[in-house]
Amino acid sequence: MAIRVIYVNFLAGLKQIPKNLYEASLIDGASSWQNFTKITLPMLSPVIFFNLVLQLINSFREFNSAYIVTQGGPMNPTLLYVLYVYNNAFSYSQMGYSCALAWILVIIIAIFSVFIFKSQTKWVYYEDR
Template sequence: MVALAIALLLSLEVKGIGVYRTVYYVPSLIGTSVAVAYLWQQMFGPDGLINKGLALVGIHGPNWLAEPRTALFTLAMLQAWQFGSAMMIFVAGLKQIPESLYEAAIVDGAGRLYRFFRITIPMLSPVIFFNLIMSIINGFTQFTQGYIVTDGGPLNATLFFALYLYEEAFNFQNMGYASALAWFLLVLVGVLTFLVFRFGSRYVYYES
């Protein structure tokens, strides 16, 4: 949703739009790096930049990474910040929608909201379908953020499946169990992808 919202803004024909697209795409290139994970850890620490900013307006910020109710949300924000790849795919999809459809809708008196749900979303449905599948796969394979920023804590609130698999294999040397987890992950992602194809394809519009 974040990627689509930004893509709609960056699809506008304004001066310097290429620079804006580049700036918004950069986080997706560096977002999964160890350096950015450490930076995120410092920003949301007890004396980090986020809490200092909240203190300026009289708000006492929580210990974001030490409380189960906020730790996962903090990593979710880091993931949402990495919307560059999906955004660029959405931008490419938006450019493929014929302008004649919008022009005809405007002549018929259709408003912006109506054009978005009746033209943009249906014509963009193959791109949404693709990004949905990629998001499902990426969601089940998250590792770096949980390993570097929170190490699976607190109280296993950010113990992602891939991180749990890693700990069982390399921390506890349970290679057999870890292998079973890896196969389970493969089957689970495969089943979910199949279900998305099975039931989601009926909502996808292909011009051909």
Template sequence: MRNEKMGYLYILPWIIGFCLLTIWPFVSSLYYSVTDYNMIAEPTIIGLKNYMALFKDQEFINSLIATLKYTVITVPVQLAFALFIAFILNFKLKAINLYRTAYYIPSLLGGNVAIAILWRFMFQPDGFINTFMETLGLSPVSWLSTPGGAMIVIVLLKVWQFGSSMLLFLAALKEIPQDLYEAASMDGASKFRTFFTITIPLITPTIFFNLIMQLNNALQEFNGPYLVTGKGPLNSTYLTSMFIYDKAFKSFEMGYASAASWVLFAIIVAVTLVIFGSQKRWVYYSDGGGK
């Protein structure tokens, strides 16, 4: 009994923080989403008017489209690149630990404000990227002044932060029994076929986990796009998280922003449930679960 009390005492700071910083804001935002609230006057309950107004708000709809486009491009590219690097780092190379550390560093720095600002300067008309392209004989690109260019810039910033996914893929690759590869080699299977018939099926649980995590992160992305491109040309990089921020802290429409955040939350839940529902068709679990 005494040990149980000590255990509760140790986790009490976390419980307090979770209740005050997660549960309370979560419940409060649901309440504010059905109110007219400007953070000064008392909130007035207006029912579902905020939600109905959202789906008539073309700016909000465009932000959802931009967010989905960003997510659909970013997540597959990031996971493919992370798996590619993890596959290379799985070989026995000299100074391999140094390479692994170097590839993980972007994940630690990627959310940094200074890195986002540096990234923006790199893609300026006279920035490092265009200067480097000119040395190769290529024409400079208007990265930040065209919708497509601006989207590519923020996608690259996110893909560059592949370290956490890479480490999980690397751990999964190391768990694959080597005798499977030896048996495939004796049967005359090529490296390409071995990769898609042995490696990919056996790491599908890790692919599934990384997919869920990166989808959730991408749908809520804020720092990088906000600091690098802002709304972008023709609002091409105006993500839903930026729309929520503007409505809450620039227009002081807290009720409207809360409704938008709950719509985004519903989309995230729906996407997650769809992927969870699909795992039985493509995720292989060695204990018999899944495929």
């Protein structure tokens, strides 16, 4: 499901790139690689930024596959952090510890998100700026 959302976001971003930019670069004699690096990639950078933030949050929320397939597996090779929080809460009835782990997860996601938002001024292109 998440992959389809990424595809739809990228397709919508590609549709928003004005055709006259490509026409002007064709007149100037730009190659396909120059079109990609100088027009397509900068114009898609807000979409890349949006998808990066969403996928960062979704990656920390990954739970279903590890729980359904192995439930952490023997000797815990597939024990993800969210599965560890779940096991502490509902298997071992340690709600307080599980709540503290969940807050740590929120703080970790916030730190990564702040880092991405601070770095966006260096690599995300907005037309109105």
